[in-house]
Amino acid sequence: MRTATAMALTAFVGASLVGCGGPAGKDAKNVTLTIAANAITGGKNAAEANWLTDYVIPRFVAAEKAKGVTAKVVFQPSGVDDEQYKTKLSLDLKARSGADVIDIDSIWIGEFAQAGYVKPLSELPGKAAEDWDGWKQMSSAAQDLVRFDDKRYAVPIGIDGRVLYYNKALFAKAGLGTDWQPKSWQEILDAGRKLKTLPGVTPIQLDAGTAMGEATTTQGVLPILAGAGAPLYAGGKWTGATAGMKDTLGLYRDIYQGGLGEPALQQEAKGRDKSFQEFADGKIGILGESDYFWRSVINPKGGTAPMADRDTAVGYALIPAQAPGKGLRGSDFVSYSGGSVRIINRNTKYPDQAFDLLAFMNSADAVKAGVDGAPKITARTDVNDEVLGGDPMLKFVADRVLAVTSFRPPLAVYPRVSLALQEATAAVVAGRSPDDAATAYQATLAEIVGGAANIAS
């Protein structure tokens, strides 16, 4: 009831906003643009927020002024969980309002495109986007991120990869040495059992449960499933309660029912943030995460759970397959990647200027300024060549992890499949058997994807 009222109101207000007049078009002299990103000064992705307010906005305004255009650019910050950010954006776009240039996760492109919330760049703004010289500098993996149905919908920002982080001090104390690269799931469990002998230490944090949201799927289920040799979606079929799925949930059982992980962290509303803090405090031995963790969480400069001795105290390893050669495409190691991209709001009053801003934000100079002092793997190869050398961890991801990585299926039903996977891990964490959880998952999956015909089991 309340939801419906809110929706009707949003639609109503949104419609009236779009109705406002004002000079628009290619040659407008007064332009107002808004940028939205899940970044906020002093909080989540603070470096990006600062870059937007301190570099992008003043420089872009100055550049426009030189062209005789008075531009007003506003940054609309957020600092919330990705799911909440996505919900907010979807409601904005549905109500035909929202920012003009929007940062999103590449995985949302498919469902936003199917909903008509975003148009191909070839239609909006059109030729200017096709002719943009920045494309030549974009890596092919990054270009794949922004394609849906063979059309470009966005400009890629960066790409990430997943690894296992480990605390070297704890490893040394447990007699595991400080140089660690597991080659099978068994070796992860063995290390976990040794870490368990240390008092007050949670050996392994493998994201699970619904409170962690998409992190559970990308950081946990999918890389593990890939290690069992199974893709989530292939040839029009979704993976159901296969042997690989049961093995995946079996690893969760070994960790969470075997005392190697902390179930409460997977159930709490803020469990993921808490797990970050515990890792930074030296209370977690092994933690699966993307390079985001390295850049934005335990980064001594501006991280949300900074570790002053990050570079020496934290090790990283490739995620091993169940056993060597058993991973997806016969690989020994696996990963999953996502990326961030920028889209243009289909309802923007200034599509051409919005793309100008987009091109400016993704120019070599701006991207370089954005990663100044806080390197990350950008979509631009020219910038990567220059900045990644200074950070061995990111170089490791760019060279070793992206070589074995996989991508999530960019389809509208994916988020619901992802939720079903999260539920399955939650069930195992709560003490149910992997077989039961897999059977329940397959039943839910059948409802989501339209019957058993679309499921590989």
Next chain:
Amino acid sequence: MTAGAGPTMTRVRGRNTGAVAADQDAAGLGRWRAGLFVLPALVLIGVFLVLPALWTIYLGATDFQLTGTAAAQPRIVGMDNLLSVFSGGGFAGSLLLTLEYVVGSAVVGQAGLGLALAWVMRDRRGVLRRVVDAVVLLAWILPNSVVAFLWIALLDRDSGTLNALLGTPGFGWLLRYPMLSIIVFNIWRGTAFSQMLYSAALANVPRSQLETARLTGATPWRQLWDVVLPQIRGHVLTNLLLVSLWTFNDFTPFLLTAGGPDHRSETLPVFVYVTALTGGQLGLGAAISFVMLLVNLVIAFGYLRLLGRRKDGAA
């Protein structure tokens, strides 16, 4: 809900005193001009209450989604959503949790504690009274987000105040006892309303009657049961109606537990939110909302029947 209450009460009164007669038209406006005066209010109710309710019913019959193809072209799926609401395990469990929440925190907790506080404090003046009033009221007027933050700080597993006081470090109250946590939370949060309403009601009980009861040797308990409660029965029912409906639709527990762990505190408003917004299934969410609306009407109807019976009895 106010929309439903008005006509029902009028009808009840009408039944007692006979049909509306010309001598009751004190303003001399006549039916049509009187109607004209009511019209703006009716339009507002129509636009902001009836239309959204109808819109909810319509949405509930589609596969409308937040994103994806079904967001652009929703299809009519008829009763499918309602059927899956009732056949899926989530709804029944969530309804039970909601009833537990309403009975525990509103009916027993807020109304009971509110009456108890009002009764104990009825003759007190001075510092104690002012302190109790201030504390109770403070819990009521603070914004939800602030209150939720305070309670998370209180109940937190690692550095919570409660664990520090009890010497139970690492005990996850919100994880082990999610329902108990949000029930106690809501009692703390909402008792002020019941207490104030009952305080006002108790002030209206003729002191002579209480005096007589006391002189005949009635214990405080008998005074409350035999003298006070019959006098304030209408207040009690109105209060129960209001707090039950508020609590039934209360979304604040989401800020404490987010419905978890493992759906164990997922009351219906949270269930709708998770389905419609987090899960993106707006159509299904609307269908659940519609069922919630029906449950609300049943609760309201039940209380209004009781109120009506009271008036019939008094007439």
